[in-house]
Structures are given as structure tokens and as C-alpha cells.
Amino acid sequence: MRRPRTSSWVEVDLAAIRGNVEVVRELAGPGCGVWAVVKADGYGHGAVPVSRAAVEGGAAGLVVSAFEEAAELRRGGIEAPVLLVSAGETGRAGEVVRRGIIQTAVRPEMIRALSRAAQRLGREARVHLKVDTGFGRLGVKPEKALETARLIVSLPGLRLEGVLTHFASSEEPDSSYTELQFERFSQAVAALAGAGIGPGVRHAANSAAALRFPQMRLEGVRTGLLVYGIHPGGAAPELPALRPALTWKTRLAFTQWVRAGSQVSYGGTYVTQRESLVGVLPVGYAHGYPRRASSRAQVLVRGQRCPVIGRVCMAHVMIDATAVGEAEPGDEVVLLGRQGENQVTANDLAQWADTCVHEVTTVIAPRVRRVYTGS
Numbered sequence: 580m581r582r583p584r585t586s587s588w589v590e591v592d593l594a595a596i597r598g599n600v601e602v603v604r605e606l607a608g609p610g611c612g613v614w615a616v617v618k619a620d621g622y623g624h625g626a627v628p629v630s631r632a633a634v635e636g637g638a639a640g641l642v643v644s645a646f647e648e649a650a651e652l653r654r655g656g657i658e659a660p661v662l663l664v665s666a667g668e669t670g671r672a673g674e675v676v677r678r679g680i681i682q683t684a685v686r687p688e689m690i691r692a693l694s695r696a697a698q699r700l701g702r703e704a705r706v707h708l709k710v711d712t713g714f715g716r717l718g719v720k721p722e723k724a725l726e727t728a729r730l731i732v733s734l735p736g737l738r739l740e741g742v743l744t745h746f747a748s749s750e751e752p753d754s755s756y757t758e759l760q761f762e763r764f765s766q767a768v769a770a771l772a773g774a775g776i777g778p779g780v781r782h783a784a785n786s787a788a789a790l791r792f793p794q795m796r797l798e799g800v801r802t803g804l805l806v807y808g809i810h811p812g813g814a815a816p817e818l819p820a821l822r823p824a825l826t827w828k829t830r831l832a833f834t835q836w837v838r839a840g841s842q843v844s845y846g847g848t849y850v851t852q853r854e855s856l857v858g859v860l861p862v863g864y865a866h867g868y869p870r871r872a873s874s875r876a877q878v879l880v881r882g883q884r885c886p887v888i889g890r891v892c893m894a895h896v897m898i899d900a901t902a903v904g905e906a907e908p909g910d911e912v913v914l915l916g917r918q919g920e921n922q923v924t925a926n927d928l929a930q931w932a933d934t935c936v937h938e939v940t941t942v943i944a945p946r947v948r949r950v951y952t953g954s
Contacts, residue, residue, distance in 0.1 A: 586832070587861065587862040588828055588829075589624075589828075591824055591825055592822070594632075594953030597635050600636030600637055600806055602818060603789065603800070606790070607789065607800050611800060612639025612780070612800075613799075613806075614638065614799055614801045615640075615802065615806045617629055617643060618642065618803075620941075623825070624807060624824060625949050626648060627655035627656075627657065628949075628954075639799065640660035640661065646667075646668065650674070663675065663680050665683065666686055667685075669689055669692040673699070679702075682704065683706070683709045684709065684727065685709050685719060690731055693736070694736050698735055698736045706739060707739075707742065707779070708728055710744045712744045712764045714747045718745075721766060724768075724770060728774075729776070732776055740779045740780060741782060742779065742781055749791065749792070749815075750791075750811050754792075760783075761792070764781075782800060783797060785800075785803070786802045786804040786811045787811040790816050791814065791815055809925045811936065823917075823924065825915065825916065827915040829911075831907065834907055844892060844897055845889070848873070848890055849890075851888075856903070858897065862896055863893045863894040863896055865893045865946075867943040869928065869932035869934065869938075870891045872932040873889065874886070874889060877931075878923065879923060880918075881906065881918075885900050885906075886898065915928055
């Protein structure tokens with residue numbers, strides 16, 4: 580593989596994406612489709628390449644959160660089902676129908692706009708009804724689910740293909756709220772069935788719920804983290820067959836030995852306790868490396884862990900490479916991923932930065948070049 584010409588780059592293993600989808604499919608079991616969540620540019624991995632790999636791995640469909648994301652997939656030649664999990668914009672109803680995007684139904688205005696667009700274009704508009712069972716974001720209340728479903732099936736040009744909800748805390752050790760949400764969802768779906776309205780594909784489980792609650796997998800699971808080989812954390816069990824798809828690398832730009840008592844980076848928040856080999860990395864928070872990980876994170880140099888020291892700068896990070904000793908400019912540095920026998924996981928970096936694991940890869944800046952392998 581040709582060495583990237585950038586100071587920091589991300590390597591994405593598409594074979595790992597395909598393999599992870601296959602692993603989740605096996606976990607989900609027969610009759611349950613895996614919907615790969617590829618919003619936020621595929622969690623920073625690259626939406627179009629990841630989507631292709633996920634479909635090749637057997638994903639039933641793809642999930643995005645913005646119309647522009649869905650349109651990007653279509654422009655990229657992705658023909659698989661794409662579910663848009665936003666409230667939708669009535670002015671874009673025609674484009675949603677024309678591009679064959681599945682719209683999440685939460686607003687009567689959007690539902691009617693889709694019907695008008697479908698009639699105008701002579702095509703069918705596909706919708707999934709979302710029920711807000713306690714997340715407090717998007718969706719109709721459980722007691723309004725039947726009313727909204729009746730509106731959908733009464734309007735020409737619409738097809739109700741699925742019903743979904745979203746869990747607020749499925750990774751938390753206390754599962755009572757997730758179980759309550761699932762009960763509310765089940766009751767709402769039962770009300771539809773009692774009125775003779777088929778719910779289509781029922782899907783509620785995200786990555787953590789797919790791992791923890793087999794009864795909640797239903798006909799579909801919407802998994803983001805698992806597709807990328809990232810563990811959702813919390814009380815979710817491990818799935819050892821998963822492989823992290825992303826490795827973030829840079830190279831040492833500069834090294835110098837400094838005396839004990841030397842301050843490093845802004846504010847002098849870090850002071851060396853001994854003579855130390857300080858390495859400078861040409862990456863910082865402008866590239867998406869979390870400033871909150873200052874003096875907490877670790878990177879890998881020549882297979883050894885080296886601590887980040889001092890405050891993370893806009894375009895530089897300093898590390899203590901004393902343990903490596905012979906480290907020198909040009910050495911490859913792993914910010915996220917495996918090098919030799921050691922590994923820095925997304926969960927590690929999330930803990931050091933005091934953030935959720937989802938944020939770790941999604942904030943890696945577009946300026947950081949993506950290199951794809953395993954295609």
C-alpha cells in the first residue's frame with residue numbers, strides 16, 4: 580500500500596466491515612435483518628465505501644439521519660434500501676420518493692407531502708412509522724401510533740413498510756427502562772395489528788440491545804457500532820469475532836530530550852519528572868483528536884504505549900517517548916488501532932476524553948485522508 584502524503588491518515592478495512600455484518604447477522608438469527616447505520620459519514624469511516632461493504636456482507640438496508648446523506652449514497656451507486664431516520668422536510672418529499680428513500684414517519688404534514696409526491700411521480704412512497712417510547716426525541720406517542728398508521732394506509736401512494744422505536748439506555752446495567760420502552764412499543768404494534776394494519780418490519784434494537792436482549796431483535800436490528808467493530812460499552816456482552824475497521828495513524832514529526840522539570844504545551848499543565856524524550860505529532864484537535872484527552876491518552880510507537888503529555892494543541896500532540904528510547908522523526912504512530920501486540924481502542928480513547936464511544940470516530944476531520952483496504 581502506498582504511503583499517504585498526509586501527516587495523519589485513517590485506514591479503513593472494508594473486509595472487517597463485511598465480516599462484522601456477517602457476525603451480527605449470525606447473532607440476529609434467521610428472519611432478522613441487519614440495518615447498518617452509516618450516518619455521520621459512516622461514523623467517520625466513509626459512508627459510500629462502508630455502505631458497499633455492509634451490503635456485500637449481507638446488510639438488509641442502510642440507515643442515515645439526513646437527506647443529504649441518503650442522496651450521497653444514491654449518487655455513489657448504492658441501490659440498497661436506505662432508511663432516513665429524521666422528521667423529514669416537506670419540500671424534499673419529491674426527492675425522497677424519486678430516489679427511493681424510505682422516510683421515517685413522525686409528522687402528518689410530511690406523510691401527506693409524501694402521498695402527493697408519490698401520486699405526482701407515479702411511484703410508491705415507502706415509510707416506517709416511528710414510535711417515541713421514552714427517548715424524547717422523534718416519534719409519535721404510543722397512544723397516537725394507531726391514528727398515524729391509519730393516516731398512512733388511508734392515503735394513496737404510501738406503503739407502511741415498518742415500525743420502529745429507539746432505546747435511550749440499552750447499554751446501562753439497569754435494564755428496566757429499556758424493558759419499559761420495549762413494552763410500550765409492543766403495545767403500540769399490537770394496537771396496529773388489532774386494527775388490521777400490518778406493521779411490516781419491526782425494529783427497535785441498537786447495537787447494545789442487539790447484544791443484550793434477544794427478544795428485542797424482532798425482524799430487524801439497527802446496528803452502528805457493531806458494524807465498525809466497536810463495542811458499545813456498558814453492560815453489553817462482548818462479541819469476540821468483531822474486528823475494528825478503523826486505524827488512525829500519523830508519524831513523529833520531531834523529538835527532543837528535555838530536562839526534569841520542563842513544562843510541556845500550553846499553560847504548563849504538565850511538567851516532566853525526569854529527563855524525557857518528548858515526541859511531537861502533527862495532529863491535534865483540528866484533526867479531531869480530543870483535547871479532553873490531554874495528559875490522559877496513550878498512543879503506540881514501535882509497539883509500545885506512550886502517554887500524551889500536556890494539552891492537545893490545534894495541530895500538534897506531544898507524547899513521552901522515553902520508554903521507546905530510539906524513537907525518531909518518521910516513525911509511524913498509531914492514535915487509534917493496533918500496532919504490534921498493543922492496541923488503543925475507541926473505548927479507550929472515549930474513556931480518556933470523557934465522551935461516548937460514538938464520538939471518537941465521527942469527529943475525525945474530513946481533512947484526515949481515508950485509505951481503504953480489503954476491497
